[in-house]
Amino acid sequence: MKFLKLFVVAKKAGTVTRKYPFEEPLITEEFRGEIKIDPEKCIGCGACTLICPPNALTMRDEGNVRLIRYFVGRCIFCGMCAEVCPTNAIAITKEFELATLDTDDLLRDLLHKRVKCRICGRPFLTTKLIKYANKDIPGSDNYADVCPECRSKLSIKNILKYRGDLDV
Numbered sequence: 189m190k191f192l193k194l195f196v197v198a199k200k201a202g203t204v205t206r207k208y209p210f211e212e213p214l215i216t217e218e219f220r221g222e223i224k225i226d227p228e229k230c231i232g233c234g235a236c237t238l239i240c241p242p243n244a245l246t247m248r249d250e251g252n253v254r255l256i257r258y259f260v261g262r263c264i265f266c267g268m269c270a271e272v273c274p275t276n277a278i279a280i281t282k283e284f285e286l287a288t289l290d291t292d293d294l295l296r297d298l299l300h301k302r303v304k305c306r307i308c309g310r311p312f313l314t315t316k317l318i319k320y321a322n323k324d325i326p327g328s329d330n331y332a333d334v335c336p337e338c339r340s341k342l343s344i345k346n347i348l349k350y351r352g353d354l355d356v
Contacts, residue, residue, distance in 0.1 A: 220265040221283040225258065225298055229277035232256060232300035232314035236269035236278060245269055249302065252311050258296040260286055275320065305335035312336070 232254045237247040244263035248255045270278040302311035303318055312335040322332050331339050
């Protein structure tokens with residue numbers, strides 16, 4: 189008896205599935221797929237890598253270069269990276285057909301040039317990040333190319349000089 193009731197309900201409802209891949213899939217406005225990072229907008233701050241729950245986005249400093257790597261195979265498409273990006277460089281696409289035989293096809297790399305400290309010569313931040321951070325602060329160019337350790341030493345030196353404890 190239950191089978192007949194189900195049959196009647198199914199007959200009234202009609203076809204409710206799509207014949208994918210022969211028909212276009214039903215994708216809603218809220219659907220989240222692969223992310224795309226705009227290299228022109230990205231400043232290499234790493235906020236996206238800190239918030240990413242499955243560590244699909246990682247950041248690594250190698251010499252004079254900062255590498256931001258997106259591994260699509262690990263992404264859970266939560267969109268948190270796009271929410272925290274200060275420059276809106278991350279866009280959530282509707283792309284979900286990501287199957288591949290080679291895992292290297294799922295890697296997306298973004299390289300940023302790092303600035304060297306003018307005092308010690310060690311690379312520390314990306315050029316775009318320094319420009320972004322100092323764009324609204326007048327006079328901030330004085331210490332923009334100085335790493336945090338050297339900046340701390342300079343500040344202590346200037347405070348001692350101001351107080352008269354240091355003869356220069």
